[in-house]
Amino acid sequence: MNQATVQLSQAQRKAYREQGYLIFRAAYGTDRVQSLIDAVERLIDRALAGECEIRWIDRERRLPNRIGHMLHPDKYDAAFAEWLDADIIPTIEAILEAPIRHSLFGMLASGGGQHYSTPWHRDLCRPGDTNEEAVLHRELVRHTQFNAPLKPGDRFLQIVPGSHARPSTQAEMAVYTDNPNGNMPGKITVELEPGDIVYYNANLWHRGLNPEGVLRWSVHTAFWRADIPVWQHESGQHEAMLTPGHLDDMPSRTRTCIQRYLDIYPEDTPLNARD
């Protein structure tokens, strides 16, 4: 599938605004999933050969830890960009109803029986802060992030649907401050298989939980509307992206998204999205 444009239904638009997430089942085929797995395997080969650096859960067993910046020259693979061009960018432009720019592109990885969990959090605001509601409102449809699993049985992302659009409740604040790895009221577990993808607002209360360290490879990526200047948490990529020739070979939508990141890179210190 190479989609020039994607149209969301009214129901999908409403669900994304109100619930803060959208799941697409079998959004692309097994060939695409395999091409991404092959690309990660090539990345692992390069890391083992000392051509790029990644963190490991177990190097001998080819088990990488979370990998960041997979569109930078040392980790780039054409398969990543071809997927973004064909399947991802048109869908995100439909969700955000606007042209978009690159933000982050990496992979969540677990395995080898190593416990993995992140505490409950919202990425782009300070829970309980006086500006929490204003920031949540500002970020309703300016960005999205996604998890796209490459391995079966991805049951590791937990979210509280609808929480991106309202201040934190007292019960949520109690979990956040007293027991951030505990049970969050209203949580659901997002159940995905390879080819499925969940797009979600980064201000949903969410966490990753894989206590048994089951094998997980899930591409985890963010995009912003093209007119939003680069924030502190996504800054520092311009030098890598400006490596001579790097953008030239990329397919056009991906190259354009990265060029927009470069074009809107602030001259002064980038702002913190939580302010």
Ligand SMILES: O=C(O)CCC(=O)C(=O)O
């Ligand atoms: O493991 C996950 O799915 C969640 C990751 C996450 O919350 C994060 O990187 O901010």
